Amino acid sequence: MPRIPTRTILKAYQHDPLLPLLLRECRSLESAKNELRWLRERALHMVRPASGGERAVTKYPVFGWRGLLRSMCLTRSRGMPLQYILGDQPFGDLDIKCARGVLIPRHETETITIHAANFILDRMLEDQNGNKGEKASLHILDLCTGTGCISLLLHALLSPVFPCLSIVGVDIDDAAIRVARENTERNVRLGLLSKRALSEVSFRRGDVLQCVRSRAAPEDMANIIGPSLHALWSSRCDVIISNPPYVSPAEYHDGTTSRSVRIFEPRRALVPTVNSVLAPVNDNDVQVGDLFYDRIAVLMSRLDAKLAVLECGSRLQAVRVATLCRDVLGRYDRTGKAIVDVWPVTDVDPAAHAVFIQRTRSQ
Amino acid sequence: MSSIPWVCSQCLARSTRLVRKPWLLFPRRALQTITDSDLSPALLTRARSLAKEHATLSERLAISFDPKNAKRVGELGPVAKALTEWNNAKKSISELKSLLDDPVAETELRSLAVEELETTQATLTSISNDLKRALVPRHPFADLPCLLEIRPGAGGDEAGLFAFELLRMYITFCTRRGLRSAVIKRELGDGTTDRLSEAILEIEADGAYGLLRTESGVHRVQRVPATESKGRTHTSAVSVMVLPSFPDTGGTDGALNFDDPSSDYYINPQEVRTEKMRASGAGGQHVNKTESAIRLTHVPSGIVVSMQDSRSQQANRKKAWQILRAKLAEARQEAREQELVELRRGVLGGVARMGRGDKIRTYNYGQSRCTDHRSGLTVHNLDDILEGGESLETVMDSVRSWLSDREILAIASEIPEKRQ
16 A cells, blocks of 8 residues: 655645544545535534434534544544444445445445346346236346345336336345345335335245255245245246455455445355355355356256346456356356346446346257 | 826727727627618528418418427417518518608608608617517527536635535525525535535526526636635636426427427337446335435436435435436437537538536636626626626626527528538
8 A cells, every 4th residue: 555645645634634534544635624624514414413402323423513523433444334333325326224234335336236226127128018018027146135125226227117017035034134124124114115025025035055965956046036936936036146255364364445335334244154064165266256157147048047247356257257157157058048248337447347247048 | 297107108008999999898799789770681581481381371371270280380480470570571671762752742741751861760670679689589498497506616615615606596586586596405515504516406497498598607706715815816616507307298389299209309218227326235114214315327428317315215316317317308408509619610611509517607706706708798796796786687698699699690690501
């Protein structure tokens, strides 16, 4: 990490004495200024609630808003993510609650989710021209859901078009499931989600790696989405969307993953946790990073899903995942054809990519 | 007490110049004196042709409904109405006159007729003014809500300070008029709390553009700034730009629907480069960036809009698009107006357009006065103006009537040109 020039620190201090603290983590004056503004707005809001509501509960000792702001800035300077300090993160039009132990939703995930929703709408409209009956309902499986952000944003974007929507978010972590349920209620309460979300979006605890063995059986579906929904879905799933842990152990330690993320965000949400019994013992580090994609591809072929959207960490990983998915799908069923696309989120190369897998059944 | 103070002969000579050339005393008043009851024949023929069109269209509308026709009829309605009123007034005047000329009429009747004639003459003046107003085509954006952009110009810190006061003035003005307004972008100067470097105020009420569009231009301030130690008066400038704000979903109106490629205000998304201002390097789960800034660049025109106020990238993008659309629409509208001005120049012999680069208003603190340079109106109640009070409204009204006079002149001069 390059050293911040003294000149910049001085300039920051002249702007606001608290700014050099934020500069430690933000590294650039512009973003430090923005963060200071957001923190100040929040501090003012917490001390003097605008709409006369009761004082927001805070873990910081409150001595007026200045003291609060100062302690927030100090916490931030130690690397605590801004979203954990403020307790929320905007995601699309939604407001997602963030808590320690659950991965913070990223901007890339937001962009991919919106793109996926548009993709689904386009494709379903095409389908609608062909056969009208099938469009009415849509079943979506969100694996490794975390805060539930993808499920909820998809519901917000798709519910105006689909009269019947069913979205299941699966995560291994109990805390994540709790936060995801809280987020559903929170966004319905704020009026950002329609009331339908309460019944149509559900979250379940499930271990994707354990449920799906390489020789997947039809009961996998029941394992993952639960027996009651399994009956409802009648073994049909239209879309699988996932932002699984994709950081390889090497990337986790060699500085690609930033310090703040390593210290404050859960490792289990970033690096696939290798269970020696299930994963083939393999020293190849890259394969550990891609562990989830293999299972998701298997699941996709078992569930006969029409579309899968997978977030990947880089272009290289996306290309690897694309070949892997082609292999798996080709192995498990020979009747259909899979179209695999790599979609770059930004123009910058090392940034996140998404893999879109579309299956067309041959007649 | 007949002692006259001594006056330098040169000054005396100079003061007689004003008497000799009275137009020097009231240079702008000349424009507002065209509110007599006579209509120029060119305007009258135009009004008649428009009224005829209105009649034929409403006949057609009675048979079958066509939204395009209905809209046109709605537009022409005021013209037709004003013209019938004008015709009625003219007719009654001529009747009364013939009655007066009639030698056999009784004296009692005659005095009644004289009275009647006076009142009709008075109403005729207002009716013909209405007719002129109706003839001026409505500005295409007049019914839209607007964005008001304030940027300090020359004058350093002082300009920033005054820009802040202008922002407050417009906010209080909107509150007083009951218009909903929201500051969507506010950037302060380095390390200060009262020096603006840029602000955008959104006024959500329909028709706000028509109300505020006369505010576009350079506002000049003359005062002793708070930062001045020697008590000198400074002059600085703040530029205000009023942009139309388009509805989010695109209206049903074809001309203003920016999603429709055939519309004049259509922006091809391919021509807009979106940049998320963030450092390169690994993204996704590897890092946790809080930067949400968005910068849009419209490549053909080079217009750049950046937005970073919100933590949500989506919200920033939406606002940036709104501002970009507004700026482009304004630029295109201005280009069209410029074309018209080129056409009219030969006839009018001067500029018939107020550019946003021109100084439009001066706020002088020393004399507590505010002068609008277009209408020539001076108000000596600066405090009330800066509080967005009645006086500001008076100034704005005077500019609006000045503007419509200009437009009438332009139309009147345009018609003979078309005939040639």
